[in-house]
Amino acid sequence: MVIRMAHRRARTNPFTRLFADAVERASGHEVLDYRMRDFLKVRCGDIVHLHWFSSLYHGKTKAATYLKSLALELYFLFLKTRGALIFWTVNNLVSHDADFPELEHSITRRLVRHFDGLFVFGEGTAKKLIEKLDLPSEKVFIVPHGSYHAYYPAGGFSSVRERYGFDAEPVNLFFGLLRPYKGLENLIEAFNNEKWNLLIVGGGSSDYADSLAGMNRSRRTILDVRHVPDEEISGLFESVDRIILPFDSITMSGSMVLALSYGRFVITVADGDVPSYVRDGANGYLMPDNSPESIRRAAGRTDMLPDLERRDWDAKVRSMTDWANIGTRAVDAYRMAAERRINAQ
Numbered sequence: 001m002v003i004r005m006a007h008r009r010a011r012t013n014p015f016t017r018l019f020a021d022a023v024e025r026a027s028g029h030e031v032l033d034y035r036m037r038d039f040l041k042v043r044c045g046d047i048v049h050l051h052w053f054s055s056l057y058h059g060k061t062k063a064a065t066y067l068k069s070l071a072l073e074l075y076f077l078f079l080k081t082r083g084a085l086i087f088w089t090v091n092n093l094v095s096h097d098a099d100f101p102e103l104e105h106s107i108t109r110r111l112v113r114h115f116d117g118l119f120v121f122g123e124g125t126a127k128k129l130i131e132k133l134d135l136p137s138e139k140v141f142i143v144p145h146g147s148y149h150a151y152y153p154a155g156g157f158s159s160v161r162e163r164y165g166f167d168a169e170p171v172n173l174f175f176g177l178l179r180p181y182k183g184l185e186n187l188i189e190a191f192n193n194e195k196w197n198l199l200i201v202g203g204g205s206s207d208y209a210d211s212l213a214g215m216n217r218s219r220r221t222i223l224d225v226r227h228v229p230d231e232e233i234s235g236l237f238e239s240v241d242r243i244i245l246p247f248d249s250i251t252m253s254g255s256m257v258l259a260l261s262y263g264r265f266v267i268t269v270a271d272g273d274v275p276s277y278v279r280d281g282a283n284g285y286l287m288p289d290n291s292p293e294s295i296r297r298a299a300g301r302t303d304m305l306p307d308l309e310r311r312d313w314d315a316k317v318r319s320m321t322d323w324a325n326i327g328t329r330a331v332d333a334y335r336m337a338a339e340r341r342i343n344a345q
Helices: 015-027 036-041 064-079 101-114 123-130 160-164 184-191 206-215 231-238 255-259 292-299 309-320 323-343
Strands: 001-006 033-034 047-050 085-089 117-120 140-142 172-175 195-200 221-225 244-245 264-269 282-286
Touching: 015 033, 015 206, 015 323, 036 064, 064 101, 085 140, 085 184, 101 184, 117 123, 117 231, 117 323, 123 140, 123 172, 140 323, 160 172, 172 184, 172 231, 172 255, 184 195, 184 206, 184 292, 195 264, 206 221, 231 255, 244 292, 255 264, 282 292
Parallel strands: 001 033, 001 047, 047 085, 085 117, 117 140, 172 195, 172 244, 195 221, 244 264, 264 282
Antiparallel strands: none
């Protein structure tokens, strides 16, 4: 089994590296870095695993987007003629920055027919693929998102109270790229009542960051707009009390998994695969939407499930996000798809 994985050595997101390492350990085979120009290296029986590929067909116009999607479809057909099995990790059915979301949805619906398997992070996306895209259930594999806990080095960050001057009250953290779909305007508005501490940390455009800063009327809300180096992430998450991620919509969030990796309490929307990882009152609070009212209500909650239920859920999440478990699931999926291909011939 030759496994070729896109973004195998990505520097901006450690997920693909950790995932590929887990697959290597489970399969006993090296996972090769795959670039789109490597199509002539593909041989019969190879696994080609893609993650984010929508940028390959994004165009400035609808016509250009559609034509580029046709070229990508021909690319997939060529891989199939060489005997490759093609997999896709479904991070989003439609990219957050899609200029033509309805067209992108129809393109996704067409392109998924060429995949031998689709990896999803939870039951929510699995159900959506099977029901809304009319995909056979045997092509959809739930392979959870793995923990980041062992990845980032310890130390390298003084506590948030020392660094930012917060008082002794709990500190809520938003962490990640600052982008409009993440509900940051609503978050800042919700915290303008000055009841709670809020720290917003992440990179983003200066114009967007300035617009967010202009909305802030609370002395207890601090924006730190910068790329956070790896050596600071562990200390940052360990020194805050809760993570708050009020996305407009979500399939999966690396920031959420990062928070859970450090045992942080998460407040976010009950959307996508989130309920597979966050149980209301156990390791977080789930909001029906990301309106300022919903955010304020969640931020003010104190109700919790019984200790035994919380411990059971925490144990479930730790097991689910363990990379050994994830690697085994992925390799099993590759083998099942290969057997299905053989049986169909």
